[in-house]
Amino acid sequence: MNMKVLLLFPPQWVPYYPHLALPSLAAFLRSNGVETVQKDLNVGSYNQFLTRKYLRSLKSALDSKFDEFNSKPRLSASPEQQVYSDIFIAKSSLYHLADNIEDAVKVFRGRRYYNAETLNTARKTIENALTTVSIAHYPARLELMSFSMPEYDGKFETIEKLTSNIQGNPYFEYFEKNVLPYVREQAPGVIGISIAGESQLIPALTLARLVKKNFDCHVVLGGYVVTLLADSLTRHRKLFEEYCDSLLVLEGERPLLELVRRLESHQSLESVPNLIYFDDGSVRANQVSPPEPMEGLPAPDFDGLPLQEYLAPDPVLPVLASRGCYWGRCAFCSHNVSYENKYRPHSGEKIVADLEALHRKYGVKHFAFSDEAIAPKVMREVTSRLIEDKTDFRFSTNIRIEPQFTPALCETMHIAGFRVVYLGQESGCDRVLGLMKKGFNKDTAIEVCRNLVNAGIWDHLYIFLGFPGESENDAQETITFLSENASIIRSFNLGSFSLGRGSEVMRMPGDYGIKISQARLDDLAMVYSYAPSSGISSSRAAELSREAWAILSKEYPTSRVLDLLSKEDLLLYLSHFESTDPALTKIKRSPTVSAPGVELTLDSQLKTSPGVFRTTLNFDLPDIMKNLLLNWERDAVPSPVRVLFDPENRKIRPIGPNVSEMLDLLGRGRTIRMIARQLSQRHNIPEAAVEAFCLDALNQLKNEGYLAADKAII
Ligand code: SF4
Incomplete structure (x- = not known):
């Protein structure tokens, strides 16, 4: 019997364009004859939260939370005073916000998006709405870029509480009222839930628990987070009793197809590669098989995803030129865990053929390469093919800082349509770059930034302070680097180091002079707190980065863009204004018009x-x-x-x-x-x-x- 597969992408993720996980799986399954439906519940949840009706429905929850705090005998400095303030503002501006939220969403989806002031106001309205949703579910915290439930401590028992917390988990009601009826209607034989990031973990497990309880079908969890947590997840038998039937680690295309085939023919699951499942009273982990050859992977298939419902006026599709990272050595990074430290690029020919096919099928010209870093060699192949085919596409991508990004290659990239390049530079201090094993120095970074900017490409740098062993002077050197190179850095993110699961620093803390505060074999934490034996602490790093951002973001030539746009807007903006304002220099706040100073008189009303x-x-x-x-x-x-x-x-x-x-x-x-x-x-x-x-x-x-x-x- 043929089984229908329902692929679900749970919240929370950024709502600007779809994630690539489901379209990659859907393409592979469909090309192998499996009936596959994909549903982006992330965009669905925004569609639910960002409505007048939903926001107004939060009134009684906000009122009762406010009454609770307003009648306390005292409010602690942290966090109660902040919460009191937030709840009062949320409840008191609720109806105003509700009346404006749908127009704010329309700004993102229409031509008004290209007015930076209007867009900024709309984004603030959406951020305020998400804060209001958070406050109504306090202490949950939902933002455009993240979701967290601060009670989560990496313990399975806490997951049990949070995934059944109707009042505190904002997604519970959405899943129960909107998603379960949809699943019932679809009647799938297999439900696949993809967990690509930490912000999805609690929502995904909430969803998994609900579908497992309500439907008699096979529920399988996969994605980067599942791969990263697999060792610990398998220690929790209850996971397989109440949340899912199996886990798929590493790349999912072939294993998922094999799983469906076995289930269809009622065969044992023991030969399904990369599968972890519960059988005969114990958890079994099958052998891992090599990933599908790149030639066997079809172009992603976005059919069924609501491309008009993302928060962008022109659809942007994510694509991959490669899987894995060809460098794979940065000490803080765990990206390569889900690719078993292998790097597999597509050929330039295949990449461009896929782009052209997606353009023909969806009429889309904007693409975001989701690779961690497109290698210079692949970039040369892709760009020359794009130019040869005279395509008219626009791209954003990540690259690694390499001397091979010469003036000539950067110019070719611009001709081929690359408009934004994100670079994981991380630090402006050579000593820290060495500790991180980044494999380049700041002179190379300056050279690559200059080449990109001279070619007309917007460079956006990711920088963080507080890598273990980084001193106050090192951090200052990075801040000075950002300040001195403002003419060749268009924009940047400045954050602080966090110790991620699976990274080399986490696996070998002694080598990096840190002591990890909590790490149990069965814990499901994605980040850890730690104490460094030398250098600045994580709280000092966060403080320094906040202070530096406050100063640098004002003195940068692009400060108005930094104020008004997010990095996700850059591709569409640079594409939209490329003939009139290619470096976005005209984007500025309108001068503040002070109200005419009409003085009141005694006859005024x-x-x-x-x-x-x-x-x-x-x-x-x-x-x-x-x-x-x-x-x-x-x-x-x-x-x-x-x-x-x-x-x-x-x-x-x-x-x-x-x-x-x-x-x-x-x-x-x-x-x-x-x-x-x-x-x-x-x-x-x-x-x-x-x-x-x-x-x-x-x-x-x-x-x-x-x-x-x-x-x-x-
Ligand atoms: S940080 Fe980027 S370049 Fe470094 S290993 Fe990770 S993915 Fe590769």
């Missing part, structure tokens, strides 16, 4: 600006916000305060009883003179003094945007 409201809080939130800003480590005790809140701008200010009384009298055709007279009589104070007070206070509130003219007579 005012009202609160749309949406602005007054309320009384049990804690002095404006003061708490000051604490948070200045990192003051002091608890807050109840101290009721009256505030004005502006939901559109998400800002708050305290108001005293006199101002509050004055605001009570606004509206109903009253001028400031009439209000002052009433207050003067009520409190028996000379009218002139009250008039002066009212004018001053109301002017200030109007200038801050909390009040607006009631009639155009101010």
Whole structure:
């Protein structure tokens, strides 16, 4: 009996374009005659969260969370004060946000995307919406680039709790209400769930648990994370009882096909390569077989994925020129674990043939190479073929810093359509580059950056501070490197080192002078905390990188682009503006237009600006916000305060009883003179003094945007 395969890509992942995992598997299975359906639940979850209806549905959860915090006897400096502030802002701006969220999504999917100011505003609206979703599921944290549940400590018992936590896991309801009915409709024989990154782990296991409980079909988990965690996963028998039937490690195409064939014919699974499964009371791990030859891998198949629903106005398709990394030695990296340290490039001919086929099929001209690094030799082959075929495509890609990226090759890349190149430079200090085993020095990096920029290609560098053994001086050298080379670095990410599972540093901590705090054989952590015996700590590295970013991002010639765009926007922007603004120099904030300084008079009539409201809080939130800003480590005790809140701008200010009384009298055709007279009589104070007070206070509130003219007579 032929089985239908349903491939699911769980949240959370960036929503700008599809991930390549499912289209690669779907292409292989379909080309072997297997009926395959693929569903991107990541984009589905954004479609659910970023709607007016969904956001409004969070009202009661936010209200009850706020009541809980507002009635506490004290708020700790961390994290309770931050949470209190976040919940108040989220609940108080909820309806405003809900009214604007769908338009923000439309900005990403339409031509307004190419107005950087408008795009930036839309992105902020989406970020605020995701923060609101997070707060409603506190302490879960959902952002455009990540998802985490801070309670996760790498223990299977914690996974058990988080995957059944209806209130705290934002994906639970989405899976239950939207995904399970879909799966029922599809009636698959096999469900494959791909886990490509850490941010998917809890959502993927939540999904796996739900489908395993509700359907009688074979559930198999695969992807980079499964390969990385396989040793530990196999120690948890319950995983195979409640979450899945099997795990597939390493590359999945051939093993998944073999699994389907065995299940169809009710044969034993013992010969399915790369499979780990539960059989006869114990977990069995089958032999690993060599990966499918590159010639046997068809072009990715995106049929069934909603290409118009990603957050981009023009679809961008991910593609691979190779599998694995040809360098494979960087001490902090675990990328090659899922390729068994093998590197297999496609031929230039095959790469370009696939690109042309995808262009014909989907009408797409933008492609993002997802390779960790396209080798110079492959790049030469691909670019010369693209130029020969006179294609009109645009690309982004990662490359490794190599002297072979000469001026001539970079120029050829530009002619062939490469517009953005991401480089894992990591450090601007040769000593640290040596510790990391990067295999190049900063002079080579400068040369490659210059060649790219001179050829008209945008270079984006990934840099981090705090590699084990890196000193304060080393870190400063990197910051100076970024500063001194601003003319040949278009943009960069500056972060801090994290100790990833599977990396050489993690496997040989003694060689890198670190002590890992927690590492059990059965733990499922993806990153570890550690203590270095020398050099800066991870918290110091994070602090330095934040401080340096704050300064550098302002002084860079491209600072406006860094402010307004994310690195994922660069390909489409550079393509869109290539004939009018190829280096995006025209992107700038519109000069701030200060509101005409019309002074109020006693005859002015005012009202609160749309949406602005007054309320009384049990804690002095404006003061708490000051604490948070200045990192003051002091608890807050109840101290009721009256505030004005502006939901559109998400800002708050305290108001005293006199101002509050004055605001009570606004509206109903009253001028400031009439209000002052009433207050003067009520409190028996000379009218002139009250008039002066009212004018001053109301002017200030109007200038801050909390009040607006009631009639155009101010
Ligand atoms: S960091 Fe990049 S270049 Fe280095 S081993 Fe990993 S994938 Fe390869």
